[in-house]
Amino acid sequence: MADSRPLRVGVLGCGNIARKKYLPHAATHRGFEIVAVADLRREAAESAAAGFGVPAAYGVDELFAAAEVDCVLNLTIPTAHAETGRRAIAAGKHVFGEKPLGTDREESSALLAEAAAAGLTVGTAPDTFLGAGQQTARRAIDDGLIGEPLHFDARMFARGVEHWHPNPEFFYQPGGGPMFDMGPYYLTALVNLLGPVSTVGCFADKKIPRREITHRDAAGGPGPRHGEGFEIEVPDHFAAILRFASGPTGTLSTSFATRVSFYDRQRPITVYGTEGALRVPDPNQFDLLPILQRVDEDGPRELGAATPTGFERSVGLADMAAALAENREPRCSGALGLHVLDAIVACGESAERAGFVRLGSTAERPAPMPAELPEGMLVGPPATAGAAGAASA
Template sequence: MGQPLRVGIVGTGAISGQYLTTFERLEGVRLVAVADLDAARSAAVAAAQGVRALTVDELLTDPEVDLVLNLTVPAAHADVALRAIAAGKSVYGEKPLAANLADARAVLDAARAAGVRVGCAPDTVLGTGVQTARRAIDDGLVGTPVAATATMVTPGHERWHPDPDFYYQPGGGPLLDMGPYYVTALVTLLGPVVSVIGAASHTRDTRTIGSGPRAGQTVPVAVDTHVTGVLRHASGALSTLVMSFDAVATRASNIEVHGQSGSLVVPDPNQFDGEVHLHELGGDWRVLEPSAGYRDAGRGFGVADLAATPDGEQPRASGELAYHVLDVMTSLLTAATTDTTTPVRSTAQLPPPVPLT
């Protein structure tokens, strides 16, 4: 009590740098160790951060680690999380919670039995962008929400990522990679989802790496790379989702929410801030001043939020919320392959709003 949460990172790839930068300015979190299958990479990060470089096995059982930050590839999320939980550690992982729903449920059940916590990215929804939009909806500025749209279009991560293989394997694809930002934002704004319909396709069987030492190499594509669907929220609102690695660009807003008396443009849910635009019935577009959320946030604020959450309460970026988001996405993929309306079996409590902090 009153001491910083001691964090050990497993996986020191590209995303770890953003967490490391954030941890330097969070008082409630202290990095104590790092590990990676590439020992040279973890050694370099450890030297730069002034912490210990351990093997994965050593870190998962280290008595000075309270929480394991799991930044491995999606296929390894569940295995690392379960091993950490078995050692009595809480876990916070990159999205998705696991590569499939059964593994995700196993992680949550193991954590409950062990009495430890599970948190999961994305924590971008805790920033001023999505939280200000939620405040506007909660305050009735758009009236009863009717619909939302969420659009993410890119030609694919292989253009910039030096090791993009996992984006095109089970657990990847535009929906499971980028969808968590958008679906988590939609659930945060409009509440849990009860059913989905959808369709999916892919245009290429291989992708060519565009940068780094493997530039020019091809990687196989084993997942659909364009997914679209409609999410029916328990509130009655309908969200239309478009996630693509097959197109070039879009000028559409990342997320829009439409109500009976107003419409909102919500900033990119892959970022923590950004302008929220409101158009009220009979008025015109105006920018809302930030009214909720963590200011100047970065990846890792979800870990700090977990550290500050009292015992017995769910952190805002909780494993349960991540499980529901994964259920929504995997149900959408099922709907796309069966041409049926697919129920979403799980639900999630709407996390409490973040005061302007």
Template sequence: MGEQVTNVGIVGTGVISGTYLEHLAKLPGVQVVAVADLDLSRAQAIADQNPGVRALTSEDLFADPDVDIVLNLTIPAAHAPVHQAALQAGKHVYGEKPLAVDRAEAEPLLKLAAANNLRIGCAPDTVLGTGTQTARVALDRGDIGVPTAASAYFVTPGHELWHPAPEFYYQQGGGPLLDMGPYYITSLVTLLGPVKRVTGRAGRSQEQRKVHTGPRAGETFPVDVPTHVTGVLEHESGALTTVLMSFDVWAARLPRIEIYGTEGSLSVPDPNGFDGTVEIATATNRDWTQLPVAGGYAGAGRGVGVADMARALRNNEPHRADGALAYHVLDVMESLLESAAQDQSVDVASTVQRPAAVPLGASPELA
């Protein structure tokens, strides 16, 4: 009996599609059979480089009976419309983060999928790698006692230093929280569970920024969103996470994520990567010590969440990087910004179950 394979059609053939194509080709149980783009010639170029892949219009890809999952790699503003079109065509969907630009766009997608027995998956799937999953094992077996608090930091002086057209990072839907927050908050929910309340503060250091590289170097552009967001997430478990996401910091010595418990502390690697070193310091040994890999998809890359979803579909099991988790993360981020604007704590309306842990030695076909 041959291996069961789930067929994937990609919409959006920008730079990130190359990474997905590279990693999906190595994963069991999935194969890319079609690509689509507003620029059909760009889709055709991808198809020419990948035998067995056809270039289609988006409409034809949605209608293609060979496509089981639509992988949505369009720009964030197009995430919700493409998801909706694919779901209406009877396809399961998986997309890049964020699920949509806001809750108002995202909530109807979840309802549409549920009403039609379809699934939504969403990046980041970095949390399925050995970094976050090893930390998850350490927490679940009680290595640091009861987790009581955490910290999460992402800081940079701004993407305009390297990006030749950085304006979208500083427009509605951008900013450090919505740009990088999905990696950090998805990891925090995976480790500590859902968030029930947030208190936030936000500011911006400049009203104008300057392009530093490329043909438009020297041009200025307006800043429309907060560029420094900080606050506290209150998890349903009682743990309190301090978050700081900023485009206003030139240099800092800060951890990516640390978890603090009654019997020790855990250092979690960069959630924008799949692996990395997990370290522990305890009440009896306060020197940081590296933990051996204890869980997660080894050697994972972008697309492992798609393969995890495909396996779950075939086995009628829950998938890990799912729409409910992505919606909760979006809800937490929006609530944090609302808290800052309203000068008061905000209750997070949604909740979600922690996704199942990924066992040591798992492959997307078996986990």
């Protein structure tokens, strides 16, 4: 960026993730400001703008053309991430997108190539690994507190999204399923801890092929589609084994078919080393801290935070704004997102082929967060949405 003004961001997509996560927390960071929102449904954009005090509400084409927008925050559905990201790049905008980067390698690679050719930057969620929980786990491993990392066990077991999302079908269509939906959190966290993945093997099944929507409204009554049924199109249960280029191996299981989750949901990743083990917090959260057990200590202990606490969704966008100003790679980089996508797609390929798949991509471990943040990077509590902002688009 040529001047010190904040990065001016236009939000594309005004659904649940925009209203519940990004728009309420944007004001907690300096470095960027939300100047516009857009949606396929103009009324959804207007409602979000009114509820969160955003200056402009646009249609999709208007957002891409808007001169006051430097960067598009892409909160569309996963199958549209790469296509809409490429449109933003073609319009001369930087892009920060929700996870995953895309749903296939080729289109996502094209997005990054087109951005590089245009001198623009692509960043992608998840940014939860920038929170104190994952950063403290990273510091513990880097400082040798568990010795040489050997193995990990990671799991995400859930009953599915139809009990909380009013329109859940896209979670069970191509580009959906538990590995595409939740895998990015776990794989990004593991790459941050251990480096890039080299090889994957996986089994995948449709365990509950027909689903019933049981979503309830804000008052606790049946939602508008309560009781509707639908067929799933993709596997809802994955069991993978991964080898990392640095040597460690481990298992990653993701499921929307396990109605009882009898495991430590707060710290669902354990990394085992030659000198100890580390229970790593939920990679979909920010501030819960890891627990360390060393061979030379009597019992487990919770580690103190290695970096500041208090972040929420949008810290990755704030870091990307800082990266543009500092002429460096954002921590939530497009290259990291592409590598995670490569691993997710490879899991599906492995399940189909009944064999191991070697990844064709790699990525550097993101730079760790500093122990002390630049003054003003986290500037205040989240905003409270008004009635219009609280309603789901």
